[in-house]
Amino acid sequence: MAVCLLALAVTLAACRDSGQGDYVNVSGKIFVFNYRIAEATYLLTLAKLRKIPDGSSLETTFENPAGGDPFVVRQDIWPTMDKITVESPPVKCVKANREYQVTMRLEDAKGVVLQTIERKMISDTDQSLMPDKPLVVGPFYDPNPDKQPAPPTICPA
Template sequence: MHKLAVNHGGDWPAFVQWTSGWMVRLKSNPLPYLAAYGVAAVMLLVGIGWLTAEKTGTQPYLHVLGGGFIFNYRVSDIFYGVAVVPVHSVEVGDVVEARFEDPAGGPDIPVRKQFGLTHEPIQLRTPPLQGVIAGRPYRVELRVLSRVDERVMWSSVLHYRSNIDGKLISPVPPVLGPGYHRNPAYPDKPLSTSPHE
């Protein structure tokens, strides 16, 4: 059976002698030692700061307050959008951009707004759309761009689904204007969207 060897004193006098000599040298000429300790302390603080610093490249710049499809059947309008608020440091003039997938199959629909002095919610929405299919996910890419060179500082991808099919909206709006006056062109019988009628 192996026994643990314990050193009860072997190098202890040597350690005491080395410590005493070091203290004598420190008292006689402390500047080199103090300088070395100062450099070590600065390096330690820099290391702690690096470890605890917020990594801006991975932190979200925006908080999404909500989004989705809006159907205004009175004016036969369909669009979708997203509302965001900045949660990371952005400069006045930096740009928030949303690139909405076009349900009709066209190119992405870019919508941009600039950040102002206050971090108020920003709403981004598409123009009226065609071809919305219920239950299908539509892609929205959010990007924060530098006001100087339009460099992409942050981006994220969302998906929104509509629970109503666009075919249920009449191509002819039932009403017109801000007062929602009846549209003379709207038929007395609503237009059917069913292939069996």
Template structure:
């Protein structure tokens, strides 16, 4: 009886230990920041996500962000090639329209290997606390010298 108990304990402890070494899917990137970006100076809004490397990225991999496009059922995909030694990646959507106060907009961060297969994914959602109607109709400046466009100041 004593041998059976000891054998059972040994088998169960070995099973636990082998589970500790099971790495499962590897995490390469995490979402380190981002959100809705309202640029009042040029009267544009977009979404930005910051990807931070947590494990070395495979050679030839692609960092991708998929952004919800407000008011549609589609998503925009933005990609950057991975670079050795680069620890963060900033991915930004195109200009967005139809942002609503209280709206939730999903973002997916993906890592694809050189063949295009997805090898890592993280998701989040950004919440808007302002409405598109708060943006001016035209940019607040007319040129790179930031000459004020006074007709547009409310």
């Protein structure tokens, strides 16, 4: 009987949050090519591993595939969120089989960094396959009346 109680106590102690380790991990990452609206974005999902302090925020920096300054997205993290979704603004010039850098910083309410995650993202599709302009417009997906091609985007090699 004493052995059973000891085993139960050890098991319960192992289940307690030790307050150490990562808060989140990357559970998914993909480039989204929405051909209907002619946009591409980075999309990542994070799974919560333990309680995140109230008032925390996530700052995500996405490499700009077209060159120039990276895109920075900052969002509040709510304690009730089990899954966190991070999406970049629309990007241009995504090349297939090229690595793009993404850095995420989880900060508490005072700006103290709780966790930093760095990932490389690789697309299996080249953005040059996308239409220049949206194929549809409006809430009812009406065909785009502007059939003129958009000026070409100049992308780095």
